[in-house]
Amino acid sequence: MQEFQIDPRLERDSMAIADLGLCQLRLMRDARWPWLLAVPQRVGITEMFxxxxxxxxxxxxxxxxxAKALSGVTGAAKINVAAIGNIVRQLHVHIVARFxxxxxxxxxxxxxxxxxxxPEDDSEALARRITEAMAHS
Incomplete structure (x- = not known):
C-alpha cells in the first residue's frame, strides 16, 4: 500500500502547520496574502468526488x-475557498484571506x-495564531 506524500510543489510553496484528521493544513509562504491549503491525506486523489x-x-x-479561524485571526473582508488543481493535481483546497x-x-x-x-518568524506567528483559533472554536 502506498503512503501519502505531499506534492513537491505544495511542499516547496507552503509549510505544514497542523494535522486536522483528514487534512494536512499548510500555510503558503507567499506574504502577499494570508493563505492556507487543506490537503486531504489520501493517496492518488485529485478530485473531491x-x-x-x-x-x-x-x-x-x-x-x-x-476558514473561520483565518477570518477571525486576520479580520479579512472576504475568505476565498477553491479547489482548482490544474497545475498541482493532488487534491488541495485553497483558503485565502482577502482585503x-x-x-x-x-x-x-x-x-x-x-x-x-x-519571513520564517512571521510564518510561525501566523501559524500559531491560526491553530490556536482553531483549538478554541
Whole structure:
C-alpha cells in the first residue's frame, strides 16, 4: 500500500502547520496574502468526488474550521475557498484571506505577480495564531 506524500510543489510553496484528521493544513509562504491549503491525506486523489462520502464531509468541516479561524485571526473582508488543481493535481483546497486593496484585489490570487517570501518568524506567528483559533472554536 502506498503512503501519502505531499506534492513537491505544495511542499516547496507552503509549510505544514497542523494535522486536522483528514487534512494536512499548510500555510503558503507567499506574504502577499494570508493563505492556507487543506490537503486531504489520501493517496492518488485529485478530485473531491473521489473521496469516500465520510471524507467529503470531513473535508468540508475542516476547510470551514480553517476558514473561520483565518477570518477571525486576520479580520479579512472576504475568505476565498477553491479547489482548482490544474497545475498541482493532488487534491488541495485553497483558503485565502482577502482585503480591499490587497495585491490584485478584487481579482484572483492565482498566477498574479511574483510571490513575496514570508519571513520564517512571521510564518510561525501566523501559524500559531491560526491553530490556536482553531483549538478554541
Amino acid at each position: 473521489q473521496l469516500a462520502p465520510l471524507d467529503q464531509t470531513m473535508l468540508t468541516f475542516e476547510v470551514n474550521e480553517a 480591499a486593496g490587497d495585491a490584485n484585489w478584487p481579482g484572483p490570487v492565482w498566477g498574479y505577480g511574483t510571490p513575496e517570501p514570508r
